[in-house]
Amino acid sequence: MNETTRQIAGLTLDVPGVNWILRRRTRSLGIVFMLHRMACPELGTGGHRAEDLRAFLSYLRRRKIRVVPVCQMIREARAGGMDRGGPLVSFTLDDGYQDQAVIAAPIFREFGVPATLFPVTEFLDGARWMWWDRLSLLFSEAPSGTYRLPLPGGGPESVTLDSSQARTQHRQRFEWLFKSFPAKERDELLVRWQDELRVALPDKPPERFAPMTWDQARDCEAMGITIGPHTVTHPILSRESTEQVRWEMAESWRRLQKEVSAPVPVYCYSNGTPRDFGRREMKIAGELGLEGALSTIAGYLRLAPPPHGDAVDPEAHFALPRYSLPGDMPGFKRVVTGLAPGLIHRIPAAPESWEPRREGSLSSRA
Numbered sequence: 001m002n003e004t005t006r007q008i009a010g011l012t013l014d015v016p017g018v019n020w021i022l023r024r025r026t027r028s029l030g031i032v033f034m035l036h037r038m039a040c041p042e043l044g045t046g047g048h049r050a051e052d053l054r055a056f057l058s059y060l061r062r063r064k065i066r067v068v069p070v071c072q073m074i075r076e077a078r079a080g081g082m083d084r085g086g087p088l089v090s091f092t093l094d095d096g097y098q099d100q101a102v103i104a105a106p107i108f109r110e111f112g113v114p115a116t117l118f119p120v121t122e123f124l125d126g127a128r129w130m131w132w133d134r135l136s137l138l139f140s141e142a143p144s145g146t147y148r149l150p151l152p153g154g155g156p157e158s159v160t161l162d163s164s165q166a167r168t169q170h171r172q173r174f175e176w177l178f179k180s181f182p183a184k185e186r187d188e189l190l191v192r193w194q195d196e197l198r199v200a201l202p203d204k205p206p207e208r209f210a211p212m213t214w215d216q217a218r219d220c221e222a223m224g225i226t227i228g229p230h231t232v233t234h235p236i237l238s239r240e241s242t243e244q245v246r247w248e249m250a251e252s253w254r255r256l257q258k259e260v261s262a263p264v265p266v267y268c269y270s271n272g273t274p275r276d277f278g279r280r281e282m283k284i285a286g287e288l289g290l291e292g293a294l295s296t297i298a299g300y301l302r303l304a305p306p307p308h309g310d311a312v313d314p315e316a317h318f319a320l321p322r323y324s325l326p327g328d329m330p331g332f333k334r335v336v337t338g339l340a341p342g343l344i345h346r347i348p349a350a351p352e353s354w355e356p357r358r359e360g361s362l363s364s365r366a
Helices: 003-011 018-025 050-062 070-078 098-110 121-125 131-141 164-178 183-197 214-222 242-259 279-287 329-336
Strands: 029-035 088-095 115-119 145-151 154-161 225-227 266-268 292-294 299-302 343-346
Touching: 029 070, 029 329, 050 098, 050 329, 070 088, 070 266, 070 292, 070 299, 088 098, 098 115, 098 214, 115 121, 115 214, 121 214, 121 242, 131 164, 131 183, 145 183, 154 164, 214 225, 214 242, 242 279, 279 292
Parallel strands: 029 088, 088 115, 115 225, 266 292, 299 343
Antiparallel strands: 029 299, 145 154
């Protein structure tokens, strides 16, 4: 289906009978939504509005669309799935910001809907704050002027900060560029830029960039939120050594077992685009005994078993697609009704002897 056809179909979503047809079309699809920040004037945060999240959950309730934890979706798919009367939907929350605990989790509880949180463990420890937030503060707080900012492997780059638009454009450009650096190199650069931009970053993040606490994470569990691993320090794994990648993945999983009651064996890659993880990371996830791993590649998960004889990548459950949670109802409906662009992702059936792992149990191979 091309983009023009999708847009035309989207305009007819509320016409009687059209939703029934689209429901049949999506009867064996799994849809995973990812959410990062919630808008909160009191905390000074931007992001999804609480009223929009409630509207999305109300839509799923009216359409009787089943919402399950992402680990359950993976298990049902690996068990062979089935033809359904509509899609399965899961929600995920990345990183562990406090607005997720204060705003999002209570809304999911209000609707009796599960979600899965993927916190960065040192972020919740208070040992670090996110590098993109540090970068944002540098560009928002630097005095107006022209600066020469050093970059790895090249000379300084001239940057003029003379308007809010210029600050935003430079921040966005450098945020994209920083994703290509190893974490150690990136963090050293941020320290140097404090001197260049004449901004002293605090040890602890300002309130709008603050993480939830581990107590709040446990409160989220009590509200029906499951919790899975998402690294210790949030590096881009493909930029790191194999030793560092294995530590980031295994240690975040171990740490969750100490802090929450039933961590789920599903991993969430940092950033998660095709250039941010690969076969090495997928192999390590399998060696740790995890049951799946999430990317940020847009697409649907096919829950029904593949046609007889069709080959399926044996590691495909370690590169599962997700859609960013849309910012409006038309966008949300397009994804739920199967009209959004994206791949259709199949995962291998589990071996006949396979049984789902008990949440919280760590593989002896870790």
